[in-house]
Amino acid sequence: RPSGQGGVQYGNVTDLLAFISCISGATHGVPTQSDIHLNKDTGVLLKKDMILQNGHYRIDSEVLLFPWKRLYRSVDSAHIPKGAFGRVHLAQDCVTHKRMACKLIPLEHLRRSDVEIQARFGHENVAELFGAVLREGTLHVFMEAGEGGSVLEKLDSCGPMREAEVVWVTRQVLLALEYLHSHGVIHHDIKPSNIVLMSAKAVLVDFGLSVQMSGDVYIPRDLRGTEMYMSPELVLCGGHSTKTDIYSLGSTMIHMLTGSAPWVRRFPRTAYPSYLYIIHKLAPPLEEIPETCSAPLRSVLHSALHRNPALRGSASHLLQHHALHPTTNQT
Numbered sequence: 180r181p182s183g184q185g186g187v188q189y190g191n192v193t194d195l196l197a198f199i200s201c202i203s204g205a206t207h208g209v210p211t212q213s214d215i216h217l218n219k220d221t222g223v224l225l226k227k228d229m230i231l232q233n234g235h236y237r238i239d240s241e242v243l244l245f246p247w248k249r250l251y252r253s254v255d256s257a258h259i260p261k262g263a264f265g266r267v268h269l270a271q272d273c274v275t276h277k278r279m280a281c282k283l284i285p286l287e288h289l290r291r292s293d294v295e296i297q298a299r300f301g302h303e304n305v306a307e308l309f310g311a312v313l314r315e316g317t318l319h320v321f322m323e324a325g326e327g328g329s330v331l332e333k334l335d336s337c338g339p340m341r342e343a344e345v346v347w348v349t350r351q352v353l354l355a356l357e358y359l360h361s362h363g364v365i366h367h368d369i370k371p372s373n374i375v376l377m378s379a380k381a382v383l384v385d386f387g388l389s390v391q392m393s394g395d396v397y398i399p400r401d402l403r404g405t406e407m408y409m410s411p412e413l414v415l416c417g418g419h420s421t422k423t424d425i426y427s428l429g430s431t432m433i434h435m436l437t438g439s440a441p442w443v444r445r446f447p448r449t450a451y452p453s454y455l456y457i458i459h460k461l462a463p464p465l466e467e468i469p470e471t472c473s474a475p476l477r478s479v480l481h482s483a484l485h486r487n488p489a490l491r492g493s494a495s496h497l498l499q500h501h502a503l504h505p506t507t508n509q510t
C-alpha cells in the first residue's frame with residue numbers, strides 16, 4: 180500500500196466478512212495471515228455514496244459524528260443509544276451528506292455476530308449494514324439510521340402507544356423475525372430499545388447477542404438478553420429455539436400497550452434485583468394486558484406469550500392472524 184494511503188476500501192459483503200473475521204481473530208490471539216495494521220484505519224465500505232479519500236474514511240474528515248438530536252422534549256439529550264457493547268451516534272458523509280448510524284465498538288468487546296448477522300441477512304426490517312472501519316482499536320460500524328429513535332424512547336416520552344401503532348410495529352418486527360428465523364438466526368434481545376423507527380418502517384437493531392443455530396435447539400453457554408423480556412425456557416438454560424424471540428416480542432407488545440415492561444409494576448425493580456425466578460415460577464404476564472386491548476390482539480398476545488414454546492405461534496403463523504392485517508375501515 181503506498182505510504183499515506185489508508186486501508187479502507189470498497190467491497191462486497193464477502194470482503195466485509197473477511198475483514199471482520201481478520202480483526203476479531205487478531206484480537207483473540209489467533210494468528211491471522213493478513214497484514215492488518217491495527218493502528219491505521221482499515222475497513223470495507225459497501226456503499227459508493229460513502230466517499231473515500233486516499234483509502235481513508237476518518238471521523239471528522241470524511242465523515243462527521245453527531246449526538247442524536249433531541250427527538251422528544253422529555254428525553255435527556257445526552258441519551259445516546261448504546262448497544263450491548265457500543266455507543267451509537269448519527270453520522271453524515273461529508274461529501275454526499277448521506278446520514279447513517281455509527282456504532283463504536285471497542286475491539287475487545289467485538290462479537291462477530293454484531294456485524295456478521297446484519298451483513299449476511301439483509302432484510303427491509305433489519306437495519307442495513309453500510310460498512311465497518313477499524314481505527315485505533317475501535318470498530319466504527321456504519322448502518323441504516325432510524326432517525327425516529329427507538330420504540331423505548333417513544334414510550335418513555337409519549338406513554339403507551341395506541342393499538343394501531345402497536346400492530347404496525349409488531350407486524351414489521353414479525354416480518355424481520357420470519358426472515359431471520361427461516362435462516363436459524365435467533366436475535367436474543369427483542370425489546371423496545373432495539374426497535375428503531377423511520378418515516379415508513381420500523382427496523383431491528385443490535386445483533387450483538389444473535390446466533391445462527393446449526394440444529395433445531397440452541398444450547399446456550401451464557402444467559403443472553405434483557406431479563407424482563409426473557410422467555411421461561413431461556414431462563415432455564417436447558418436449550419431453546421427461535422421461539423424465544425416470539426416471547427420477547429410478546430413482552431415488548433405489553434410494554435408498548437402499557438408503557439411499562441412486564442412484571443415491573445407488580446414487582447418494582449427496587450425490590451426485585453432479578454426477574455429470572457419470577458419468569459420461571461409465575462405464569463406469563465397475561466394479566467398485564469390492558470382491559471382496553473381488543474380481543475383479536477389479545478389472542479395474538481396469548482399465542483406469543485405461551486409458556487410452552489412448542490405451542491407458541493411462530494412469526495409466520497402470527498403474521499397470518501387477522502389482528503395484524505388491519506383493514507382501513509378499522510378505527
Ligand SMILES: Nc1nnc(-c2c[nH]c3ncc(-c4c[nH]c5ccccc45)cc23)o1
Pocket residue numbers: 247250260261262263267280282306322323324325326327328329332372375384385386
Ligand atoms: N444498539 C444498536 N445497534 N445498532 C443500532 C442502530 C442502528 N441504526 C440505528 N438507528 C437509530 C438508533 C437509535 C436507538 N435509540 C435512539 C434514540 C434516538 C435516536 C436514534 C436512536 C440505533 C440504531 O443501535
